Amino acid sequence: RVHIRAPEKFPKKSRARHKNEEGDFRMKNLLRRSVAFVGVISCSALSTAAFAQSCTTHGESPMLADMVSSGNLPPVNDRLPAEPLLVEVAERIGDYGGTMVDTTGGNRLAEFRHFGYEPLVRWSIDGSEVIPNVAKSWDVSDDATMYTFHLRKGMKWSDGEDFTADDIVFWWENVETNTDIQSKPRGFFKVDGEAATVAKVDDYTVTFSWSKPHGLFLENMASPYGVRVVQFAEHYHSQYIKGLNPDGVAELMANDSSTDYTQWWTANVGSYGKQSEYNNPDRPFVQPWIPRESFLGKERFTFERNPYYFKVDAECNQLPYIDHREWVLAADTEIQLAKSLTGEVDISRVNISTPANRSVFFDNMEQGDFRLVNADSADMNVANFQFPENHPDEFRASVYQNKDFRVGLSLAIDREELIDVIFLGQGVPYQVAPSPRSPFYHEQLARQYTEFDPDTASAHLDKALPEKDADGFRLRPNGDRFTVVIAVNKDFKSDWVDMMELIKGYWDSVGVETVLEVVSDATSVSRRGAPDNDIELWVAENGAGRLPLVKPDEMLGDDDLDWFKYHETGGAEGTQPPAEYLRMYDLINLIPSVTGAQQDAAMNEYLDLLAAYFGRIGIATPAGNYRAVSNRLRNVPEPLMEGWMYPGISPANFSTFFIEADKQ
Secondary structure (H helix, E strand, O other), X not given: OOOOOOHHHOOOOEEEEEOOOOOOHHHHHOOEEEEOOOOEEEEOOOOHHHHHHHOOOOEOOHHHHHHHHOOOOOOHHXXXXXXXXXXXXXXXXXXXXXXXXXXXXXOOOOOOOOOOOOOOEEEOOXXXXXXXXXXXXXXXXXXXXXXXXXXXXXXXXXOOOEOOHHHHHHHHHHHHOOOOXXXXXXXXXEEOOEEOEEEEEEOOEXXXXXXXXXXXXXXXXXXXXXXXXHOOOHHHHXXXXXXXXXXXXXXXXXXXXXXXXXXXXXXXXXOOOOHHHHOOOOOOOOOOEEEOOOOOOOOEEEEEEOOOOOEEOXXXXXXXXXXXXXXXXXXXXXXXXXXXHOOOOOEOOOOOOOHHHHHHHHHOHHHHOEEEEEEEEOOOEEEEEEOOOOOOOHHHHHHHOOHHHHHHHHHOOOHHHHHHHOOOOOOOEOOXXXXXXXXXXXXXXXXXXXXXXXXXXXXXXXXXXXXXXXXXXXXXXOOOEOEEEEEEEOOOOOOHHHHHHXXXXXXXXXXXXXXXXXXXXXHHHHHOOOOOOOOEEEXXXXXXXXXXXXXXXXXXXXXOOHHHHHHHOOOOOOOOOOHHHHHHHHHHHHHHXXXXXXXXXXXXXXXXXXXXXXOEEEOEOOOOOEEEEEOOEEOOOOOEEEOOOOOOOHHXXXXXXXXXXXXX
């Protein structure tokens, strides 16, 4: 239950107070303060209160001005909060109007990389700091047990209703902790098993607190997972909560011939980027563009500007500049590529903007009327082979638990050839480890077993699977071949299929029969978490800066492992893992609950244990990324940054992008 606390009970002394500025070009030379215990830098120079006072009037899109004139919309000054968020632009103050065209694979529109990213706090463009967003500022207690967020007085949902602390408390009590909707809150809302206490102080102040420190809360709140906090308007969503409106919900479910509330919620209300979450035109949002009709089943659909969006530029113009966002369904990567090359879409997707495709993009720049914008990557690795060490096939599980097997497969890979042939010379051989740009760079973890050495690889594999057939393929105890099956998501990374064809050859040559199953993104997502999945191929994310702190478990294993269940239940469930695995999960839980030097020491011990354990295989550092951007689309910063916990490229401020007036 959420407890309401009076303001006088809050700690009067706080570690840091973050004001309402966008930390980019102009701000770089202004006063900064470092919040050392979370590694977050705050800009504290330009007072938004002073800025708001200087804006006695605001500019707005002509399409909204027409609505105001006709009496269908309040004046822009009444639609903006008292302290709107000032966003600096990359090139110049933009032109209002136009439609930005993008592609969608049909699996999830709000994938947070191009749409949906509008959390309470957010990452700066370059990913170096957490900055204000929906919250205008925040305070952190000295012991990092309480985070106090100050909201924007007068900020509104897209339907014109006030956005207040009540909406955040409503989300926590009725959605995030509602076991009728999901089994448990997202992990970062807990510290050592203790869920947050979320409390309203007043209409525009809300706190998250625990009895122990939470040293990584801001970074997690700035991630895609933090968007959930500002997605549920109490005045609208109360009708969908079974405990608040049992008769109304029963009627709604009956109309849909549904008997399972959890399934009905997911299909009709949704959270965390589910298609249903943005398919309802009546639902209030805080995003810059909103639906005006349902889009499911359509091959082309359009969102329009949110008239109550809370951000402005330096000349007091309400954002966004672009009136409409249009999406074209392109589930196949070849179709995505064709639409980008011809200039039909305004910005290419990450899955086709690969080193292998750079030359074809370059050759079509003039015809397609686009430019290539460089993009850095926050990822650790272009590939991440994850071994199901608790596979239901006990023999297969025992092989995957054998370090010699993992080392053998790694040494069998000719990474230099892969880099030259697939990634066109971009990147260096690397394992799943924090990037060289991170303070947690670990030489052994990053570089071990990256050399190409088939003889040594075979020697290691002989220790795990010594028996072979007449063709040299390794056998199970019953005489059948030991075969690994890799599902390759052709839509997520278009160069993975070619990469895996080479890796199949490397592994076949050392006696490990490898079968490739090329699947769509939708199929890949549907299979996620299945207990009988074989070796999983994904990217290794969150490698730059202090991002490895935010998701350290990504370098170890899956939450569905029996080993993980054993650790989390104190042995009541699951299977007992090796002692070093238990210690690594102890450290994973410890890292967010300590601060400063203790946090760094815990992370470094964890990385040492990971290096000795060697649980995952990587290929190379990501490099040579870019996006094809239409020449009519401006204010796209360079370089962009790709990532996940930093959900690149959304922090680039899509609301400031504009289409030149003569090209709309």
